[in-house]
Structures are given as C-alpha cells and as structure tokens.
Amino acid sequence: MDISELGEFALIKHLTEKINLKNPSTIKGVGDDAAVIVPAKEKKTLVTTDLLLEGIHFDLTYVPLKHLGYKAAVVNFSDIYAMNGQPRQITVSIGISTRFKVEDLDEFYSGILLACDKYGVDLVGGDTSAALTGLTISITCIGEAETPVYRNGAKETDLICISGNLGAAYMGLQLLEREKRVFAANPDSAQPDFKGKDYILERQLKPEARQDIIRLLAEKNILPTAMIDVSDGLSSDIMHICEQSHAGCRIYEDKIPIDYQTATMAEEFNMSLTTAALNGGEDYELLFTIPLADHEKVKDIEDIKIIGHITQAEAGLALVTRDGQEFTLKAQGWNSIS
Amino acid sequence: MDISELGEFALIKHLTEKINLKNPSTIKGVGDDAAVIVPAKEKKTLVTTDLLLEGIHFDLTYVPLKHLGYKAAVVNFSDIYAMNGQPRQITVSIGISTRFKVEDLDEFYSGILLACDKYGVDLVGGDTSAALTGLTISITCIGEAETPVYRNGAKETDLICISGNLGAAYMGLQLLEREKRVFAANPDSAQPDFKGKDYILERQLKPEARQDIIRLLAEKNILPTAMIDVSDGLSSDIMHICEQSHAGCRIYEDKIPIDYQTATMAEEFNMSLTTAALNGGEDYELLFTIPLADHEKVKDIEDIKIIGHITQAEAGLALVTRDGQEFTLKAQGWNSIS
Numbered sequence: 001m002d003i004s005e006l007g008e009f010a011l012i013k014h015l016t017e018k019i020n021l022k023n024p025s026t027i028k029g030v031g032d033d034a035a036v037i038v039p040a041k042e043k044k045t046l047v048t049t050d051l052l053l054e055g056i057h058f059d060l061t062y063v064p065l066k067h068l069g070y071k072a073a074v075v076n077f078s079d080i081y082a083m084n085g086q087p088r089q090i091t092v093s094i095g096i097s098t099r100f101k102v103e104d105l106d107e108f109y110s111g112i113l114l115a116c117d118k119y120g121v122d123l124v125g126g127d128t129s130a131a132l133t134g135l136t137i138s139i140t141c142i143g144e145a146e147t148p149v150y151r152n153g154a155k156e157t158d159l160i161c162i163s164g165n166l167g168a169a170y171m172g173l174q175l176l177e178r179e180k181r182v183f184a185a186n187p188d189s190a191q192p193d194f195k196g197k198d199y200i201l202e203r204q205l206k207p208e209a210r211q212d213i214i215r216l217l218a219e220k221n222i223l224p225t226a227m228i229d230v231s232d233g234l235s236s237d238i239m240h241i242c243e244q245s246h247a248g249c250r251i252y253e254d255k256i257p258i259d260y261q262t263a264t265m266a267e268e269f270n271m272s273l274t275t276a277a278l279n280g281g282e283d284y285e286l287l288f289t290i291p292l293a294d295h296e297k298v299k300d301i302e303d304i305k306i307i308g309h310i311t312q313a314e315a316g317l318a319l320v321t322r323d324g325q326e327f328t329l330k331a332q333g334w335n336s337i338s
Numbered sequence: 339m340d341i342s343e344l345g346e347f348a349l350i351k352h353l354t355e356k357i358n359l360k361n362p363s364t365i366k367g368v369g370d371d372a373a374v375i376v377p378a379k380e381k382k383t384l385v386t387t388d389l390l391l392e393g394i395h396f397d398l399t400y401v402p403l404k405h406l407g408y409k410a411a412v413v414n415f416s417d418i419y420a421m422n423g424q425p426r427q428i429t430v431s432i433g434i435s436t437r438f439k440v441e442d443l444d445e446f447y448s449g450i451l452l453a454c455d456k457y458g459v460d461l462v463g464g465d466t467s468a469a470l471t472g473l474t475i476s477i478t479c480i481g482e483a484e485t486p487v488y489r490n491g492a493k494e495t496d497l498i499c500i501s502g503n504l505g506a507a508y509m510g511l512q513l514l515e516r517e518k519r520v521f522a523a524n525p526d527s528a529q530p531d532f533k534g535k536d537y538i539l540e541r542q543l544k545p546e547a548r549q550d551i552i553r554l555l556a557e558k559n560i561l562p563t564a565m566i567d568v569s570d571g572l573s574s575d576i577m578h579i580c581e582q583s584h585a586g587c588r589i590y591e592d593k594i595p596i597d598y599q600t601a602t603m604a605e606e607f608n609m610s611l612t613t614a615a616l617n618g619g620e621d622y623e624l625l626f627t628i629p630l631a632d633h634e635k636v637k638d639i640e641d642i643k644i645i646g647h648i649t650q651a652e653a654g655l656a657l658v659t660r661d662g663q664e665f666t667l668k669a670q671g672w673n674s675i676s
Contacts, residue, residue: 009574027382028488031582033420033566034386034479036486039377044365048372051431051465051476082371093389093476127389138389138431138476141372148374150366228371236347244369 001102012128014102015109019123023088025144026122035124037089037142046143048079054134062176065104067205068137069111075231076141077119078209078284082229085145086214087119093127095136119211147223149288154226154245158289158310161224163213163303165257166234167273170280171265172197172204178269199261207284213303214286220297224288233281235329239317241289248315251308251329254322278319278329339440350466352440353447357461361426363482364460373462375427375480384481386417392472400514403442405543406475407449413569414479415457416547416622420567423483424552425457431465433474457549485561487626492564492583496627496648499562501551501641503595504572505611508618509603510535510542516607537599545622551642552624558635562626571619573667577655579627586653589646589667592660616657616667 003011016030028036039045052058052072060068073090080087092112096105116123121141129136179192194201209229217224226241234256242249256277266273289310290298298304311318317329341349354368366374377383390396390410398406411428418425430450434443454461459479467474517530532539547567555562564579572594580587594615604611627648628636636642649656655667 028486032489033417034384034423034481034486036421036483037383037385039383045375045377045383045480046372047375047427047429047463047478047480049429049431049463049465049476049478051433051467051474053433053467053469053474055470056433056468079371083374085372089385091385091387091478093387095389095391095394095474125385125387127387129389129391130394131391132393133471136389136391136433136474136476138387138474140385140387140429140478142383142385142480143372145374148366148372151370 003096003100003102003105006102008128011102015105016123018113021122022120023122025088026124029122029124030126035089035091040144043144043146044148046080046083046085046145046148047140048076049138049140050076052137054136059180060135061180063205065107066111069108070115070206072137072139073112073115073121074207074209075284076139077115077121077211078229078231080141080143081209081211081214082227082286083143083145084147084149084214084224084227085143087121087141087143089122089124089142090116091125091140092123093138095129095131097131097133097135100135119209149224149227150244151226151228151241152244154241154247154289154310155291156247156310156312157292158225159292159295159298159306160238160249160251160287160289160308160310161298161304162230162234162257162285162287162307163210164283164285165259165262166230166283166285167266167276167280168200168203168259168262169207169282170276171262172200174269174271175200175265176204197261197265199259200265204282207282209284210286216301222290222294222297224290227286227288230283230285230287231281233279234287235278237287239329241287242317245310246313248311248313248317249308250311250315250318250320252320255305255307257305341434341438341440341443344440346466349440353443354461356451359460360458361460363426364462367460367462368464373427373429378482381482381484382486384418384421384423384483384486385478386414387476387478388414390475392474397518398473399518401543403445404449407446408453408544410475410477411450411453411459412545412547413622414477415453415459415549416567416569418479418481419547419549419552420565420624421481421483422485422487422552422562422565423481425459425479425481427460427462427480428454429463429478430461431476433467433469435469435471435473438473457547487562487565488582489564489566489579490582492579492585492627492648493629494585494648494650495630496563497630497633497636497644498576498587498589498625498627498646498648499636499642500568500595500623500625500645501548502621502623503597503600504568504621504623505604505614505618506538506541506597506600507545507620508614509600510538512607512609513538513603514542535599535603537597538603542620545620547622548624554639560628560632560635562628565624565626568621568623568625569619571617572625573616575625577667579625580655583648584651586649586651586655587646588649588653588656588658590658593643593645595643
C-alpha cells in the first residue's frame with residue numbers, strides 16, 4: 001500500500017497501535033506533543049542519539065528492513081549500556097521516499113519492536129516525514145543509571161578489558177559487499193552459499209548489545225573506571241578513553257579476542273585480521289578498564305578478555321604485536337565521517 | 339574549509355567547544371556515549387523529537403543556516419511548552435553532503451546555540467554523519483514539568499484559547515516562494531523589497547516558542563485542561579485535542595486572531611485568510627482549553643484570545659463563519675506527510 005493512501009496521522013496510528021508500554025517509568029508514550037517519563041528516584045537519566053542514512057550507514061540491497069530496525073534500536077541501547085545504564089525508552093524518527101510502502105515500514109517497525117521487547121525498552125515517540133530520497137532513521141534512547149561510568153576515569157595500571165570478540169561485523173560486511181558485486185556482475189548467479197558464515201553475518205546484520213555484561217559486572221561487584229562501546233573500532237575507542245582519561249595504553253595483539261569465522265574470512269579475503277579488529281568497528285562490544293585489584297574477579301569470566309593495561313599519557317597508545325614489536329595506535333573512524 | 343579536512347572527531351570538537359552548560363540538571367553534555375541528566379525531584383521528564391529534511395521542510399535558497407538552526411531548536415522547545423513544561427536539554431544530529439563547508443555548520447550551530455541561550459537549554463549531544471544529498475537535521479528535546487498538560491483533558495463547555503495570532507508564518511512562506519520564482523525567472527531582478535513584511539517573514543524564518551504564555555498561565559494560576567502547539571494548523575491541532583478528549587468544538591471565524599501583515603499579504607495573493615489561519619501551520623502558538631470558570635482570568639490578557647468552546651463529541655468539529663454559517667473543520671497536515 002502506498003503511504004500517501006494512509007496519510008500522516010493514519011500512518012502513525014497504524015505503526016504505533018501495536019505498542020505495549022512495559023516500563024513503570026513510562027507515563028505517556030506516542031500521541032502527544034512529548035512523551036512523559038517519571039524518572040526513578042536516585043537514578044540519573046541518560047540520553048543518546050544516532051542518525052542512520054541510507055547509502056552511508058546501510059545498504060538495502062542486502063539489509064532486510066526488519067534487521068535494520070532491530071540494529072538501529074540495538075546500537076542505541078549499546079550506548080546506554082556503555083554508560084553502565086539500562087535503556088528504558090526510545091523515540092524513532094524516519095524520513096521516507098515514495099519508494100517505500102506501508103509494508104516496508106511494518107517490517108522496519110517489527111524489527112524495532114522486537115529489539116524493544118528483548119531489551120525491555122518502550123517506543124514512546126518519534127516523527128514521520130516524507131523524504132526526497134532514500135530512508136533516514138534517527139533514534140534517541142533514554143536510559144537510567146545509578147552510577148554512570150564515563151570515558152574519563154581510567155588510571156595508570158588499570159586493566160583494559162573487552163567483551164566478546166572483535167572484527168566479526170566488519171568481515172560480515174566484506175562478505176555481503178563481495179556477494180553484492182558478484183550479483184551485480186552476473187544477476188543469474190546462484191544464491192550465495194553462506195554456510196559456516198552465519199556468525200559474522202549475524203554480527204553485521206543483527207548485532208546484540210551487551211546487557212548481559214552490565215549485569216555480570218554488577219553481580220561480581222566490578223565498577224569499571226571507564227567504559228565505551230566499540231562502534232568505530234578498538235583503535236578509535238581506546239583512544240577516546242585514553243584522551244579523556246589523560247592516559248596512555250598498551251594493547252597486546254595476541255590478547256585481542258577473534259572468532260574462528262572472522263579469522264577464516266580474513267584469510268579468504270587476504271586481509272589483516274588485526275586491522276579488522278582494530279579498525280573494523282560495529283562490534284558493539286564493551287571496552288572498559290578496571291582497577292588492577294579487580295583482576296581476580298574478571299580473570300575467569302569467559303566472555304571478558306584482558307587485552308592490555310593503562311599507562312601514563314607520555315607512553316602514548318601502544319600496540320604490542322605478536323612478535324614483540326611496538327606500534328602506535330591510530331584512530332580511524334568507520335568512515336571518514338560517520 | 340572542507341569538512342573532510344577536519345574529520346569527524348575534530349569537527350565535533352570544533353562545533354561543541356563553545357558550549358557552556360547552564361542547567362544544574364545537566365551533569366554531562368557532549369563527549370561520552372550518552373549525556374547524563376539529574377532529573378529534578380517531583381518533576382516528570384518530557385521527550386520530544388523532530389526530523390527536518392532539506393527540500394521537504396526547508397529551502398536553503400532563502401533560509402539562512404543560522405535561522406534554520408534557531409528554528410529547528412525552537413520548534414522542539416515549543417512541543418515542551420505545549421506540555422506545560424520547560425525545555426532543558428537538546429541533542430542535535432546532522433547529516434551533511436559535501437556541498438556544506440565547516441563555515442556553514444558554524445552558522446547553523448550559532449543559530450542553535452542562540453536559541454539555547456535565549457530559552458535556557460543545554461546542547462548535550464548528537465550525531466554527525468556524511469550524507470549523499472542535502473542536509474538532514476534531527477533534534478530531540480528533553481524537558482521537565484511538574485504537571486504535564488496532555489491533549490486529552492478538554493471537557494464540554496471548556497473555553498478554547500489561542501496565543502498570539504495565526505497564519506503569519508504561512509503567508510511569510512508564500513512571499514518567500516513567490517520571490518524565489520521571480521528570481522528564477524529573472525536572475526538579474528533587483529533584491530526583493532520586503533518593507534512592511536518583516537513580521538510575516540520573521541514568523542516563517544525565525545519563530546519563537548511561547549515560554550512567556552506558560553509563565554503567564556502559571557502566574558494567573560490557570561491550568562489548561564488540554565494543550566497543543568499549532569504546528570500543522572488550527573484545524574488539525576484542534577482535531578487532535580477533540581479526538582483525544584472525545585469531544586467536539588465550535589470555533590468562531592471572527593474570533594481567530596490575525597495580524598495586519600498577514601491579512602494584507604493574503605489580499606495581495608488573493609488567498610482566503612481563514613484558510614491560511616486554519617491550515618497554514620508553523621505558527622507555534624499555544625492552543626489550549628480552560629474551564630469556563632477561568633473566563634475572568636484570561637479575558638483581559640492581551641495575547642490570549644478565546645476562539646470558541648468545547649462541545650459534546652456528537653456535535654463534531656464546527657467552524658462558525660462570519661456570516662453565521664457552519665462548516666465542519668477538516669484536518670489537513672502541512673504537507674501530505676510532514
């Protein structure tokens with residue numbers, strides 16, 4: 001169905017009528033000039049926002065709209081977890097060209113709502129607009145935290161920890177881009193065989209935010225001194241922590257956790273695995289620092305790896321390679337600007 | 339200067355280094371995964387968001403970027419006032435094509451920061467992205483209210499009030515569009531003479547939000563039963579109140595406040611003045627209902643006019659014209675979808 005058949009007000013009603021508010025803090029969701037939230041006592045409010053543009057951040061030739069909605073929501077939740085918080089509400093604004101039908105938006109919103117259900121978040125507002133070209137998505141997430149963790153608290157000797165593994169989302173993207181080129185060159189080619197590559201594809205197309213790590217840290221009574229989520233790549237993100245903490249770091253290449261599928265794919269593409277892990281981005285893992293005294297608490301947690309430690313600022317940002325050489329880490333965003 | 343010369347991180351630093359945080363509730367602004375706010379005790383948090391796209395919501399051939407920034411911020415503040423709240427923080431996300439230079443963004447942000455200064459709001463975050471075409475702006479505003487006023491509380495016999503006047507922003511837009519056409523047809527034509535048209539141009543290019551009306555209502559101890567800001571036009575906006583309040587209304591054409599410049603311009607364009615007031619939109623005036631018993635309190639306030647009253651739902655949405663005829667109001671958004 002064409003969106004113009006519905007009109008703006010009916011479209012908003014259609015897209016939002018399936019929303020069930022879950023959080024006691026959500027007093028009023030969609031449908032007024034603003035959403036109304038009762039903040040929990042003794043908690044601080046967190047606000048983060050992301051802009052996603054077709055052709056820059058996503059390619060609809062291989063990204064299903066439902067996955068896109070899911071990912072768009074999850075990357076915002078990830079920013080809230082990176083503050084040691086819990087996401088509670090989101091607003092979703094979209095700009096849509098006439099190429100999109102009501103059914104497309106249904107797919108997109110079903111992904112958003114799936115993510116909201118999984119992470120306990122309420123969709124409370126947004127904006128809907130015609131667009132001259134493509135799809136524009138802007139999401140703002142509101143969360144809460146008793147003790148926010150910033151990027152600026154890392155101290156010399158602190159251990160640098162990372163959850164999960166790095167580089168998988170980037171290798172997933174390389175694979176999808178290759179198959180897109182294959183298909184463009186030969187539209188009659190068979191469906192690509194993605195067997196054994198499901199993990200890296202899922203990391204790219206339907207990433208998860210590390211709610212579980214925040215819970216685990218609280219259970220183990222570990223309060224990170226600094227934290228960030230890995231969206232631009234380990235290099236950029238550790239640089240943010242070091243810069244704001246006025247500190248340096250030593251990262252050990254052989255400690256960086258890499259999944260088997262990521263390694264296989266990098267070999268197939270003849271790419272440097274470490275470059276993928278350092279600069280790939282979109283991992284949405286949590287990168288954090290803890291006092292050296294907390295070493296015992298983390299050393300046996302399977303999904304958290306210690307990859308280095310914080311040094312004096314004068315020591316700079318060092319990567320120690322497998323063969324013992326030392327390089328300076330360079331910040332490199334995901335795109336020149338993204 | 340080309341934005342690519344700076345890169346993302348330096349650009350963000352450049353755009354945000356002039357920010358002075360004003361609100362005690364703002365604990366952490368730009369520079370981390372999320373902004374941190376300490377909500378005031380006993381107050382509710384309000385969240386509203388707007389997406390503005392070049393070619394749909396604004397035309398840079400006649401809108402200066404500084405004014406655009408100012409307006410983009412103010413229309414969000416207006417939504418917070420329409421909830422009987424005070425705006426406190428905003429996040430600003432922009433998508434920018436290579437056509438824009440660093441100096442353009444400086445202009446845009448100077449408008450945003452001017453609005454923030456005037457209304458006591460802190461710029462606390464955002465996102466910056468490359469875009470394939472044009473300028474994309476997404477703003478989210480966080481506010482607070484002790485007693486939010488919704489759209490759904492209007493009761494039969496309540497008086498319908500409007501601040502300021504209607505239709506001016508729409509006539510300002512008509513004027514700008516005409517001059518654009520004149521210039522397109524004859525690029526050597528003289529600069530247009532806007533003398534005596536400054537008010538309608540300002541209403542279109544640099545509107546204000548009615549912070550003063552919210553203050554006045556509090557001073558006079560008037561709590562509206564329902565409120566909305568006029569962004570789509572009186573017809574649509576009174577319809578939102580009536581629909582959500584399960585009520586009808588009677589609006590009197592001769593009571594609708596219109597500025598002299600608006601009337602003159604409508605005559606020059608041979609347009610219906612009432613249509614401009616009903617469907618023009620972008621007035622950002624406050625439309626609200628109050629109990630009949632509060633009549634004495636508002637009747638002498640110069641900048642608030644009573645334009646009708648709330649009826650039973652069965653009576654529908656009636657416009658009573660100057661010659662006593664009755665029409666049904668039709669909702670008509672600003673664009674088919676905007």
